[in-house]
Amino acid sequence: MGTIVLARIDDRLIHGQVMTSWLNYTGANRIIIVDDETANDTFLKMIVTSVAPANINTEVFDMAGGVTALKNLADNDKVIVLVKSPAVYVELMKQGVILEKVNIGGMGAKEGRSKFYKNISASEAEKACLAELVNNGVAVSIQIIAEDKAIDVAKLLS
Structure with a gap:
């Protein structure tokens, strides 16, 4: 069975930091984006998948498709999962996707959000x-x- 090498929350999904730092660090060979909005917007989907390196299989799924894809990984899959919201990981978990770690990379300021930690809202x-x-x-x-020190969110929530 394949492995989720990074489960990341990032408003921007794919961008320079993800591509360079995390692909090198994890050795990932596949990116799975689970985001209903992006999955249902042909133009957005094209933009997001075109940003990934050509040698990395990059796919965009809605929730149902993401659950299916993540439960049926090939043995050699080393997957980075990208979502925009922690609610997606809660739902994936409820649907039986096993998650050991979740990384918050980018949750920017916007209406309804307040500062959580430094530039994370x-x-x-x-x-x-x-x-x-x-x-x-x-x-x-x-x-x-990847080079940054990880900050334990459990300590920030208490």
Whole structure:
């Protein structure tokens, strides 16, 4: 069975930091994006998948498709999973996708969110989702790039 080498929350999904730092660090050979909005927008989907390196299989799924893809990884898959919200990981977990760690890379300021840690913002609902992940044994940390020290989110929630 394949492995999820990085499960990341990032508003921007794919961008320079993900491509360089995390692909090198994890040795990933596949990126799975689970985001209903992106999956249902042909133009957005094309943009997001075109940003990934050509040698990395990059796919965009809605929730149902993401669950299926993540439960049926090939043996040699080393997958980076990208989502925009912690609620997606809560739902994936409820659907039987096993998550050991979740990384927060980018949750920017926007309406309904307040400062959570440095340049990371979260709404009360997002904090509740992060707490649910932690309470279900998922190690949640903030780590922008692989070289950064990971910040344990469980300590920030208490």
